Amino acid sequence: MQPVKRGTWENTNTPNQLRCSNCEIIHFIAQYPHGEINYCPNCGARMDSDSSIADIINEQPTADVQEVKHGYWKFHEKTKLVPANKVGIKEEYTNGHDCTVVDNTNVNKKIMIMKKRITLKIPICSVCGWCGHDECDATPYCPNCGARMDGDNNG
Numbered sequence: 001m002q003p004v005k006r007g008t009w010e011n012t013n014t015p016n017q018l019r020c021s022n023c024e025i026i027h028f029i030a031q032y033p034h035g036e037i038n039y040c041p042n043c044g045a046r047m048d049s050d051s052s053i054a055d056i057i058n059e060q061p062t063a064d065v066q067e068v069k070h071g072y073w074k075f076h077e078k079t080k081l082v083p084a085n086k087v088g089i090k091e092e093y094t095n096g097h098d099c100t101v102v103d104n105t106n107v108n109k110k111i112m113i114m115k116k117r118i119t120l121k122i123p124i125c126s127v128c129g130w131c132g133h134d135e136c137d138a139t140p141y142c143p144n145c146g147a148r149m150d151g152d153n154n155g
Contacts, residue, residue, distance in 0.1 A: 007045035020045060069147035071127035073138045078122050081115040125149075 007022035016029045023043035039046055123138040124131050130144035140149055 005043060005045040006048050007040060007043075009047055069127050069145060070151075071125055071142065071147040071149055072151050073123040073149055074126055075135070075138075076122045076124055076131075078120045079117055080120065082118055083115060 005022055007020050010019040010021050012019050012026060017026050018029060019026050020040040020043060022045035023040060025042040121135040122131055123135065125142040125144060125147060127147040128142060128145040130142055132138065142149060
């Protein structure tokens with residue numbers, strides 16, 4: 001006969017993990033669905049202390065959670081002039097000095113700054129009011145408040 005090895009379950013400060021005080025092996029709680037382990041699966045030590053797996057689970061820190069915010073993007077249209085070299089389509093351009101429309105008859109004037117009017121869709125968060133720069137900023141989550149942009153509105 002051998003003497004009975006005894007040990008206790010020690011908290012590892014990592015969720016779902018326990019350490020045997022006898023063999024120092026870390027075990028994952030999810031491997032043991034019934035919640036009580038009376039013996040260490042590695043070294044066979046009998047766990048005699050008052051500390052059960054349920055007690056150790058209850059000692060685990062709670063998760064840092066918050067309620068999910070839901071919102072949607074409201075779009076504000078903004079028109080602005082941009083240099084023509086940033087736009088691929090050449091239609092009605094104005095020169096920057098006297099705002100005359102540039103067409104085939106006056107395209108060869110000196111010192112002409114080509115500009116085109118474009119319309120941007122500016123996304124605005126329905127929860128916090130954050131404004132993006134253009135429609136590319138309309139992401140699945142607001143970068144300012146973290147609201148999920150799934151069409152619901154609780155903000």
